[in-house]
Amino acid sequence: MSSFDHLISRIRQSLNSGAPREPAAPNGAHPQPIAQPDLGGDELRAQFVAALTAVGGAAIEAAGESEAIEKIAALLRSRAARSAAIGEGITTDSASAAARLSHEGINVSVLDTCGPALFKEQLARVDAGIVEVDYAIAATGTLVMAANSARPRSLSLLPPINIAILRSDRILPNLAAVLSSIGPQNIAAHPVVMVTGPSRTADIEKRIVIGVHGPKELYVALIGDLRR
Amino acid sequence: MEPSGPDAFYAAAARAAADRELNRKLENASTRHFEHLAVAVSEFAPYQSERDAARRIKEESIERLDELLAELKQRLEARGVKVFFAEDAAAARDYIVRVARQAGVRRVVKGKSMTTEEIGLNPALEQAGIEAVETDLGEYIVQLRREPPSHIITPAIHLSKEDIGELFAEKLGTAYTSDPPALTAVARERLREVFLSAGMGITGVNFAVAETGTLVVVENEGNGRFCTTSPDIHVAVMGIEKVIPRFEDLSHFLEILARTATGQRLTAYTSFLSGPRAADDRDGPRETHLVVLDNGRTRMLADPVLREALYCLRCGACLNACPVYRHIGGHAYKSAYPGPIGSIVSPSLFGAGAAGHLPFASTLCGACKEVCPVKIDIPRILLHLRWKMTEGGGGQVAWPQAPARVRAAAGWFARAARYPSMMRAAGRIGAFLLKPFGHDGYLRRMPGPFAAWTRVRDFPVPSGGNGASGRETK
Amino acid sequence: MREVTLFSTCLGEELFPGAVAAARIVLQRLGLEVKMRRDAFCCGQAAFNEGMRRDAAELAARFLDTHQPGTALVVPSGSCASMIRIFYPDLLADQPALLKKARALIPWVHEFSEFLVDVLGVTDVGASFPHSVTYHPSCHLLRELHVIDAPRKLLAQVRGLRLCELPRGTECCGFGGLFSVKFPDISAAMLADKCKCIEQSGAEFVVANDGGCLMQMGGGLHRAHSRVKTLHLAEILASR
Numbered sequence: 024m025s026s027f028d029h030l031i032s033r034i035r036q037s038l039n040s041g042a043p044r045e046p047a048a049p050n051g052a053h054p055q056p057i058a059q060p061d062l063g064g065d066e067l068r069a070q071f072v073a074a075l076t077a078v079g080g081a082a083i084e085a086a087g088e089s090e091a092i093e094k095i096a097a098l099l100r101s102r103a104a105r106s107a108a109i110g111e112g113i114t115t116d117s118a119s120a121a122a123r124l125s126h127e128g129i130n131v132s133v134l135d136t137c138g139p140a141l142f143k144e145q146l147a148r149v150d151a152g153i154v155e156v157d158y159a160i161a162a163t164g165t166l167v168m169a170a171n172s173a174r175p176r177s178l179s180l181l182p183p184i185n186i187a188i189l190r191s192d193r194i195l196p197n198l199a200a201v202l203s204s205i206g207p208q209n210i211a212a213h214p215v216v217m218v219t220g221p222s223r224t225a226d227i228e229k230r231i232v233i234g235v236h237g238p239k240e241l242y243v244a245l246i247g248d249l250r251r
Numbered sequence: 252m253e254p255s256g257p258d259a260f261y262a263a264a265a266r267a268a269a270d271r272e273l274n275r276k277l278e279n280a281s282t283r284h285f286e287h288l289a290v291a292v293s294e295f296a297p298y299q300s301e302r303d304a305a306r307r308i309k310e311e312s313i314e315r316l317d318e319l320l321a322e323l324k325q326r327l328e329a330r331g332v333k334v335f336f337a338e339d340a341a342a343a344r345d346y347i348v349r350v351a352r353q354a355g356v357r358r359v360v361k362g363k364s365m366t367t368e369e370i371g372l373n374p375a376l377e378q379a380g381i382e383a384v385e386t387d388l389g390e391y392i393v394q395l396r397r398e399p400p401s402h403i404i405t406p407a408i409h410l411s412k413e414d415i416g417e418l419f420a421e422k423l424g425t426a427y428t429s430d431p432p433a434l435t436a437v438a439r440e441r442l443r444e445v446f447l448s449a450g451m452g453i454t455g456v457n458f459a460v461a462e463t464g465t466l467v468v469v470e471n472e473g474n475g476r477f478c479t480t481s482p483d484i485h486v487a488v489m490g491i492e493k494v495i496p497r498f499e500d501l502s503h504f505l506e507i508l509a510r511t512a513t514g515q516r517l518t519a520y521t522s523f524l525s526g527p528r529a530a531d532d533r534d535g536p537r538e539t540h541l542v543v544l545d546n547g548r549t550r551m552l553a554d555p556v557l558r559e560a561l562y563c564l565r566c567g568a569c570l571n572a573c574p575v576y577r578h579i580g581g582h583a584y585k586s587a588y589p590g591p592i593g594s595i596v597s598p599s600l601f602g603a604g605a606a607g608h609l610p611f612a613s614t615l616c617g618a619c620k621e622v623c624p625v626k627i628d629i630p631r632i633l634l635h636l637r638w639k640m641t642e643g644g645g646g647q648v649a650w651p652q653a654p655a656r657v658r659a660a661a662g663w664f665a666r667a668a669r670y671p672s673m674m675r676a677a678g679r680i681g682a683f684l685l686k687p688f689g690h691d692g693y694l695r696r697m698p699g700p701f702a703a704w705t706r707v708r709d710f711p712v713p714s715g716g717n718g719a720s721g722r723e724t725k
Numbered sequence: 726m727r728e729v730t731l732f733s734t735c736l737g738e739e740l741f742p743g744a745v746a747a748a749r750i751v752l753q754r755l756g757l758e759v760k761m762r763r764d765a766f767c768c769g770q771a772a773f774n775e776g777m778r779r780d781a782a783e784l785a786a787r788f789l790d791t792h793q794p795g796t797a798l799v800v801p802s803g804s805c806a807s808m809i810r811i812f813y814p815d816l817l818a819d820q821p822a823l824l825k826k827a828r829a830l831i832p833w834v835h836e837f838s839e840f841l842v843d844v845l846g847v848t849d850v851g852a853s854f855p856h857s858v859t860y861h862p863s864c865h866l867l868r869e870l871h872v873i874d875a876p877r878k879l880l881a882q883v884r885g886l887r888l889c890e891l892p893r894g895t896e897c898c899g900f901g902g903l904f905s906v907k908f909p910d911i912s913a914a915m916l917a918d919k920c921k922c923i924e925q926s927g928a929e930f931v932v933a934n935d936g937g938c939l940m941q942m943g944g945g946l947h948r949a950h951s952r953v954k955t956l957h958l959a960e961i962l963a964s965r
Contacts, residue, residue, distance in 0.1 A: 026336040026342070027336045030549075031321065033545065034317045036553070037552035037553035038317070053307070053308060053311060054304035054307050054308060054503060056499055057506070074516070078515075142533040163516040164516075165517055170532075172533060177534045180476050180477065197502075198502045198505055202499055202502050206498075211330075211463045211465065212525065213525065214522070214524055214525050216520060216523070217522075218519065219516065219517045219518065219520075219521075220519050221519070222473035223471050223519050225405070225471075226405060228283075229279070229280045229408075233432075234432075234439070235388060235472035236439060236442060237519065264910060268911050574899070578915055578918075611775075611904070611908075612904075612908055612911070613901065614897045614899060614900060614912075614915075615864070615865075616896075616901070618895075618896075620868065634774065640776060642778065654907040657907050661775050664772075665767075665771065665777055665781065665783075668766045668769075669787060672763075674766045674767075675738070675766075678739045703905075703907075704909070706909055708947075708948045710944055711741070711940060714743075
């Protein structure tokens with residue numbers, strides 16, 4: 024018998040030794056995810072920006088892709104960042120974004136063919152990681168990133184500045200909505216990380232400090248109609 | 252860390268209880284925690300209903316544990332994750348050391364994991380010549396002090412920022428500062444190189460989803476992400492109780508976990524891990540191992556009252572809520588799991604001889620139950636364990652002389668109390684004898700088992716039952 | 726005239742007869758006929774809490790023989806009331822006959838302040854107590870029985886009484902039954918904090934509805950030469 028079979032038999036014995044086992048709940052009898060508040064796009068956007076700000080992130084609002092890249096370039100200059108790495112876009116064109124940023128004097132890494140070791144070394148020296156995210160959660164200011172080879176997880180982890188590109192129609196009201204949009208199939212295929220603000224700790228006297236091992240700064244370039 | 256019987260607890264608890272500075276630090280930290288928690292809960296209307304939902308899913312998970320673990324194993328193995336089932340701490344340690352040795356790993360980075368504290372992993376790695384570096388800031392701090400963590404969420408809760416400043420100056424040679432951001436920056440700088448050079452990352456697991464084979468790791472500092480993406484090998488360690496049925500169930504847990512543990516809406520990072528990297532991936536581990544640990548948990552499962560302890564999310568709120576914990580700190584418990592939750596799980600994990608006294612070290616005030624996100628009835632379980640350690644066949648506690656006498660006296664009292672008129676007569680005699688020694692209604696010294704009472708406070712002079720209660724009216 | 730039974734509790738009989746007498750007076754003034762049974766001395770809480778369930782069950786059996794459903798049973802102690810209401814079913818789970826008796830009695834069992842406010846609907850008992858008072862909610866009353874407002878409502882109606890807020894009021898005083906003598910160092914540290922908070926409240930009296938808390942806080946305050954005195958809620962409500 025394998026260690027697994029041993030364990031399972033111990034579990035069965037233990038479960039049967041107590042009160043009689045209740046039959047498994049019928050399908051659908053388990054608690055359902057909480058309802059999604061019915062909010063319009065503007066409200067979701069405003070809620071997201073407020074929640075992001077509350078956790079120490081900042082939003083850069085832009086009407087379109089090119090305005091967003093302009094603003095990212097300006098941000099990088101103002102933060103004295105000289106280098107950046109950019110992941111493959113989902114809806115945006117990262118090649119042209121890279122070209123625009125290079126034109127602004129930023130040294131943009133193209134993370135295409137290098138292997139894991141070299142990639143890590145390269146990325147560890149870069150000032151800013153730029154990556155488009157799949158979803159955002161309005162209620163919590165959270166960014167949801169599914170990783171793949173062209174949008175590796177380290178992009179939002181190693182560089183001290185993390186810039187996320189987000190289409191405002193990708194903002195969903197709450198966590199339950201995001202989990203149901205990702206769905207069980209996708210989560211099994213890709214590692215996903217949810218990011219809620221820059222890295223933080225409260226390990227010293229429960230005082231909040233921003234910027235531990237992950238990024239110290241988090242910006243979200245929010246692309247969408249600005250109904251001002 | 253393992254408890255080692257009541258004597259060590261008594262000595263450590265007495266020392267810690269007299270340490271007013273320790274109490275001040277713990278009070279400050281937990282006051283701050285509950286301030287944050289109150290805000291996080293008040294702005295989230297469904298908090299109470301989400302607690303109930305999370306509890307129901309935990310009930311279901313434990314009820315279906317065999318089936319869910321089988322499903323989890325199958326999903327993970329299909330993606331190349333190596334799943335190992337460890338019957339006890341030694342089996343888990345040996346497996347992890349073997350994996351590290353076979354891969355020639357010299358340095359391991361660790362994310363915060365109480366389960367690895369429970370199995371004593373770090374000493375085992377060190378013995379095998381493998382450096383194990385704790386990377387959570389609090390864990391890093393206590394590791395520098397060569398101490399175990401004193402809290403399951405805030406490992407260095409027993410230290411002030413000044414303590415930590417002195418520690419860093421001494422051990423790391425940095426200029427003294429007590430500024431938390433500056434201290435944090437030191438740890439970031441020191442550990443960055445360690446992350447990039449480590450051959451193995453070891454983390455705990457907050458939730459394992461059977462349906463999808465997903466391991467969920469919740470953290471704030473980014474160290475958990477480093478441990479699970481940077482080294483070539485990732486080893487995740489979890490107790491058998493961490494499995495949940497469905498992916499969608501996660502929303503209920505994630506909505507309450509951070510709010511309760513740290514007063515955040517969500518932690519900075521929630522990683523959903525699927526296993527080793529794909530052929531063309533640039534990062535992520537080449538190998539992923541999951542160690543699933545029993546180590547006494549099936550004993551808890553077999554006891555219908557104790558089973559509820561397996562619902563615990565390890566949020567740490569009950570520690571902060573517990574007045575005993577706040578007065579003696581985590582180290583006095585000498586268990587990887589201190590505080591109320593520790594007192595209900597430690598006897599099963601470490602044995603009655605080692606930890607059977609812990610369920611008694613509580614006033615049963617119920618503050619723990621009130622804050623528990625999944626509403627574990629900790630006082631009821633404490634009472635159940637006290638019974639098990641007394642007459643329920645759960646093993647014996649080697650009580651020191653003084654508490655043993657108190658227990659004996661309690662037994663006499665209970666048997667004598669069956670005879671009310673005898674008790675009243677004894678009360679009158681006692682009152683008669685003691686009355687001359689009273690000072691405005693109180694006695695400064697009492698004999699026998701009451702001596703422990705008057706060591707620290709006065710005792711009201713017994714009345715001899717001569718109040719209005721003495722007359723029966725029918 | 727309605728009839729109630731008042732259970733004096735073991736601590737009440739031996740250490741706080743004044744509190745029991747006061748509870749009786751308050752109930753009588755409200756026009757109730759108060760009966761007291763001499764056949765049960767203790768509810769068994771101390772033994773139960775120590776894991777001595779055989780002894781506790783003996784006392785519970787005696788208690789359930791003595792007290793019958795049909796008459797309200799008023800208990801001037803939060804922890805004794807919760808022993809009966811919350812923990813008797815656990816204690817007697819394996820003894821169907823006793824369990825049945827316990828379940829029948831439970832709806833009739835009320836803590837003193839809860840009985841006045843929630844059962845009788847009374848908050849003003851005509852008391853007068855021209856002093857400053859702070860209220861310590863005992864843990865079992867608060868977190869097992871969930872009696873939160875009743876004592877405060879009663880105190881609010883007492884003539885001349887000034888209610889002072891107790892800092893960190895809901896925190897345990899460190900009594901915990903045998904805990905207080907088995908772990909005296911921890912108990913003393915908790916008590917020291919409680920006494921400090923009581924002093925900070927600025928009150929002349931600290932009031933609680935539980936003999937255990939009164940013993941602990943009273944003993945701690947007296948040892949520290951504090952001028953603050955302890956009283957059972959009933960003693961204030963009986964004052965005129």
